[in-house]
Amino acid sequence: MAETKFTRPTFAVKAIPSDVNNVTFFGNPVLDNLVSVVIAMGTEVWATKRRMKVMESVLAKKGVTSEMLEKYVPTAEEAAAWEKDRDRFIEMTFSALGNVGDLTASAPFPKRG
């Protein structure tokens, strides 16, 4: 988040920042960054799941029960659309796992015709 502009007195003074973002536990800052991403993503995923639980509870009180959700059978059109979206999600999230990088960052272009 960009530095906040406060419109009221804050009674805060300048702190001495920690340097926690400079540490690398894996000898490669990219790996450390990826772990940070995974934790942050987990937080967001759980927040979404928990919101769904709240929605289900609210819906249940309005007559839409959990059982109705569990037993819901998608239409053929819905099933096809959801499958397509599932595959897009998998591709987007996990396709990098198939990469096998074997070039250093300074590697030149291969010879071109």
Added chain:
Amino acid sequence: MIGRRSLFTATGAAATALSSFFAGRAAEAKSIVKKVAGDVELRGADGRMERLGSLDLESQMDFTAGFREFNNKGISRTAAMRFQQLMKEKGMDPKAIVSFDEMHAIAGSDPIIGMSAKTWLANQQVTWKSLQDYFHANADMYLAEMEAADKDGPGSLTLDANLEIPDYTKHEIHIQPGGYVGDPFAGHMYHYGTNSFYIGAIGHNEQDQIHKGTANNIPMPADGKVKRILEVGCGLGQMSCALKERFPDAEVWATDVGAPMVRYGHMRARDLGIAVNYGQGLAEKTGFPDGHFDITVSYIMHHELPQTATRAVIAEANRVTRTGGVYYPVDFNTGGSTGPAYGMFRRWWDHRWNNEVWSREFHTLNFSDEIAKAGFTLNAKTPAALPGFGARHFVKT
């Protein structure tokens, strides 16, 4: 024994199941927070804990509390086993007591050991960032709420715009953005962030259970007179509230260097209808008269101080506590420049990367000896007010 790392980093082995951040809510989940002028309470309260202002933020805190326990019980155990394996490979006794340097030599840059620290710290950063982003995005509303409370009671608030804030207090302890003095919502963030610190280590504290239990265990002076109580380094004031609830007829004063901390503390006490007098000030220079207090306390403050400041605070406590009065600084047991390798690893990254800047100085001090040297007498028969922490019932002689 609860070590520094047990409460604010790792948990002990006491917890047997992942607990929800919200499991500590009041039994009937009713608010006992009073509705007062200017109060912002968007989603109600569970007992004395105002619910966070958005469902998403509440859920994010739920995740980070759960992940903290998962890390402490799962990933950390793997790392501990890895230490043992590495020590065996080096021909060492896996249970050997080692120094920081020896621990570093064993661990090297082992990624399995590193994972326990990295995931813990990343989770801690998400905790703080989620809270800070929310309160900054709604800054005007929450700052106005504090402004409405500043001049209101019960209790009082005194801020000192001219206070010279020592550098040693300006660090981002626990990697909390802005630390205790540098963010206007330091008290808000500390309150909601530290709830998860307690879960798994000691127990739930959403209803100030830990503070109330500790306050109830603080010994009385032998003559039974308790007219005035002082808490220094009060943070967001949970201990001082608990002391006022135990001693409703006593004047309770509480000071902290962080204006945002005492502003939040005063606002919260006022919402709870608890009359504590909060003030921004230094523990080593309180400004109160000699012998003014019957009981002087601090709660898990000293390990955040350099040794020079700790000695100055003890001297000030001796000055403001009356003869026969009680001095009880609740804090971790000291000692610990050596230990089992994995424990030393946790102690190291807690100090260095969780930014417990002064914890090594605290742990190399004999804290109880320092207090005794200042003119207090230890009553060694009194058990620790907070189980697992140091037993430090001192009497001014």
